[in-house]
Amino acid sequence: MTAEIIDGKAFAADLRARVAEHVPAFVKASGRKPGLAVVLVGDDPASQVYVGSKGKATVAAGMESFEHILPASTPQDDLNALIARLNADDSVDGILVQLPLPDGLDEAAAVAAIDPAKDVDGLTDANVARLANNEVGLVPCTPFGCMMLLNDRLGELAGLDAVVVGRSQLVGRPMAQLLINANCTVTVAHSRTRNLPAIVHNADIVVAAVGRAEMVKGDWLKPGAVVIDVGINRLAPTEKGKKGQLVGDVAFGEADHVKAITPVPGGVGPMTIAVLLRNTLVAAHARAG
Numbered sequence: 001m002t003a004e005i006i007d008g009k010a011f012a013a014d015l016r017a018r019v020a021e022h023v024p025a026f027v028k029a030s031g032r033k034p035g036l037a038v039v040l041v042g043d044d045p046a047s048q049v050y051v052g053s054k055g056k057a058t059v060a061a062g063m064e065s066f067e068h069i070l071p072a073s074t075p076q077d078d079l080n081a082l083i084a085r086l087n088a089d090d091s092v093d094g095i096l097v098q099l100p101l102p103d104g105l106d107e108a109a110a111v112a113a114i115d116p117a118k119d120v121d122g123l124t125d126a127n128v129a130r131l132a133n134n135e136v137g138l139v140p141c142t143p144f145g146c147m148m149l150l151n152d153r154l155g156e157l158a159g160l161d162a163v164v165v166g167r168s169q170l171v172g173r174p175m176a177q178l179l180i181n182a183n184c185t186v187t188v189a190h191s192r193t194r195n196l197p198a199i200v201h202n203a204d205i206v207v208a209a210v211g212r213a214e215m216v217k218g219d220w221l222k223p224g225a226v227v228i229d230v231g232i233n234r235l236a237p238t239e240k241g242k243k244g245q246l247v248g249d250v251a252f253g254e255a256d257h258v259k260a261i262t263p264v265p266g267g268v269g270p271m272t273i274a275v276l277l278r279n280t281l282v283a284a285h286a287r288a289g
């Protein structure tokens with residue numbers, strides 16, 4: 001059996017195109033474009049790349065992109081004051097504060113300052129509670145993108161055993177909630193979990209989101225499992241290559257026996273931005289009433 005490679009890049013391109021198709025109707029009804037503000041504090045190169053791609057994708061979808069780049073030395077009060085201005089700005093429908101923030105800044109305080117109606121990352125307490133209660137709200141982009149890929153590949157998820165490896169606020173926890181809401185039987189594994197290989201081997205669905213290169217081994221995976229790899233890890237550069245290779249949290253080369261698996265790159269990564277655009281359009285419509 002040969003694993004199907006889930007083409008997240010193509011799925012994301014399709015989702016972006018569908019979002020872009022719906023933008024003109026919003027513009028016609030409201031007289032303005034949906035707007036997404038991205039706040040980047042500091043000069044982390046990976047975050048700069050992400051923020052640049054978000055801005056380009058936003059404009060390509062026919063939306064307004066507002067980028068706020070602040071020095072790493074920005075005081076908390078200034079960051080919160082910017083978020084307050086964006087909350088009050090009618091041309092802004094979505095606010096994303098790129099994480100992680102530099103040392104010395106309080107991420108929880110920055111997130112708490114975001115108006116939940118503009119919280120396109122789904123990280124505020126109000127949106128976390130809505131997800132926990134299976135109510136309509138804004139859902140974190142990466143896990144929502146993973147759910148779209150799972151639904152597309154598997155259809156009905158009810159009754160399936162799912163293991164989420166990782167318990168972060170951005171991915172692991174909301175992913176587990178989404179799978180519970182889809183009536184899966186969910187196990188959340190983390191750094192203190194005992195006998196991880198056996199737990200993973202029980203799963204019909206494996207979502208790996210730990211940020212450790214190729215940690216999930218091929219022989220942990222049940223034949224027929226569907227594997228979603230959220231990790232993006234750069235290996236140390238070899239003598240030949242200038243840059244190290246990008247790999248996921250799953251040993252992709254050992255996973256030929258599974259039903260389907262997302263590659264890294266080109267799997268989950270492109271879905272995050274596509275869902276961000278979708279969330280921005282959803283927030284714009286909700287705000288416009």
Ligand code: GUN
Pocket residue numbers: 096097098099100121141142170272
């Ligand atoms: N850093 C890496 N991924 C994300 C994301 O989805 N949202 C935010 N705010 N920061 C991130």
